[in-house]
Amino acid sequence: EGKIYLNAQTWSVISGSGTVEQQKKAMAAVKRHLLKDFGPLLLSPAYSEPDPLIGYLSRYAAGTRENGGVYTHAATWAIWAFVLQGQPELAYKVYQGISPIHNGMNPGRYLGEPYVTPGNIDGPDSAYYGRGGWTWYTGSAAWLDKMISERILGIRPTRAGLVIDPAIPPEWKHYSMTRKFRGTVYTINVSNPRNRSSGIHELQVDGSIIQGNVIPPQPSKTCLVQVTM
Incomplete structure (x- = not known):
């Protein structure tokens, strides 16, 4: 026992x-x-x-x-x-x-x-x-x-910024989340056209491509984030 x-x-x-x-x-x-x-x-x-x-x-x-x-x-x-x-x-x-x-x-x-x-x-x-x-x-x-929110959807705060690191079922095609971080409200849309469980192919913040998967703190009050896995 x-x-x-x-x-x-x-x-x-x-x-x-x-x-x-x-x-x-x-x-x-x-x-x-x-x-x-x-x-x-x-x-x-x-x-x-x-x-x-x-x-x-x-x-x-x-x-x-x-x-x-x-x-x-x-x-x-x-x-x-x-x-x-x-x-x-x-x-x-x-x-x-x-x-x-x-x-x-x-x-x-x-x-x-x-x-x-x-x-x-x-x-x-x-x-x-x-x-x-x-x-x-x-x-x-x-x-x-x-x-x-932080481990499956993979959206979590760090000192460097907001990390986007999904760990989802591969059959998920899309999900969205709103997250407030350091005074900015982020609307985050994640698409998964390749049926992946993890990894980021492209990350855009207000239309601008961000390298890697960490969004640095933004000066604006709202941000639109588009993520492609």
Whole structure:
């Protein structure tokens, strides 16, 4: 019980610890042992009885909350780690697994609001596998928003400027986003005619081509950004 924990694997990638090969093995273990239909489990196998060395999470029923359930905080970091590993399809699979919009399509199973991020989703050891819980009561909502906008859509602020670095499903043809950054409102349109998951072919800001994928801070109040992958 408790042979593998999600956070140890994902943060080996996010923090840059270990070798590249070790990081690949860590995320391969996440895919093999933890990634389920409703996102990655926090740990596996679940604890079947309280363990005083582990503490309170082992007192939850197997498959619920932190004890073998999908704990949304940790699941969002799996999105980040898979993107860093160059595996956008798995990052998106994690997003779909924990998305209240996606899971809300089956309300009889999910039981949670389709417009609120849940704190957790029951894992396969629970009699209620796929049930959402602790909605309106989780800081992971901000993390999920951050992972969608900055890691999947790939639009994130840095000291040098606004980075455009998508990690999307290759079948996506287009997406748009509005982002305020250092007093400027950026309207960003991304087209994907080559069915790519990542990389930028051309970046234009107000009609001018920008080299690379970083938009330096702009003096104007609004900017129109056209991105071709």
